[in-house]
Amino acid sequence: MIADVLKEATGRMERAVESAKDDFATVRTGRANPQLFERLTIDYYGSPTPLQQLASMQNPEARTIVITPYDKSALKAIEDAIREMPNLGANPTNDGNLVRVTMPELTQERRKEYVKLVRAKGEDAKVHVRGIRRKTKDELDALQGEVGEDDIARGEKELDALTKTYVDKIDEALKHKEAELLEV
Template sequence: MIADSLAAATERMTKAVEAAKDDFSTVRTGRANPQLFQRLLVDYYGTPTPLAQLASLQVPEARMIVITPYDKAALKDIEKAIVAAPNLGATPNNDGQIIRATMPELNEERRREYVKLVRAKAEDARVSIRNIRRKTKDELDALKTEVGDDDVARAEKELETITKKHIDQVDDALSRKEAELLEV
């Protein structure tokens, strides 16, 4: 029972870390990154569709991404979605076959804003991990009558170790992303 609770907590915390890393990848840096466009929704025949399902994405240069739609009729819709995307700032260039989206250089102020955004996302991930810890601790406390205080105390220490490990992983990912954002 204790092992099941700890295993479930570890799994949920790992998913929280992965979600944080995924969130970090959507924050743009000085380079073009296909993941910036992965969550971009395009109004395709009246249905919001992720861009990744409508086109292939390549990065031929550091600040340019080439979008090749599978259906040429979607070119204008993709272009509209790129222009309307908040925090992207890409300038799409449509030549009738493909779209070349150029990413502007980031100035110092914009970099600082992105660092704040990434820190907020990291804090959300930490809060999520702590909530998992709290819920698991409550589950362990409920088991005290069945397994005994010593086993629960050991499990709580192990839970704290697991929690610290996952929070450290979020902090490591945050420091890497901050370094990437502040790199000129």
């Protein structure tokens, strides 16, 4: 029973770390990265559609992304959606066949803003992991009559070790992203 509860908590914590890494990937660095547009949805014939379903993306140069839509009628909608993206600062150009997005150079001030943003996202992810820990501890406490107190105490120690492991993974991803952001 305790092993099942801990296994479920491990899976949820793993997903929280992956979600944090995905969040970090949406914050742009000095280079262009197609992951910046992963969460972008386009209003395509009245329904919100993810950009990956509407177009292919290439990264021909360090600061340029070329987006080629499968349906040329979506060009304007893609261009408008990219222009409206917060925290991007890029001005897409449309040549009738594709959309070219050239990322501007990041200033030192802007880099520091992005570091603050990434730290906030990292802290949110750690809070989420701790929330999973709290919920799992409540589940372990609910097993009080079914299993012995020693087993529950052992389970709580394992849970604390799991929590520390996943918080450390978030810190490691955060440190990597900060270094990437501050790299000139």
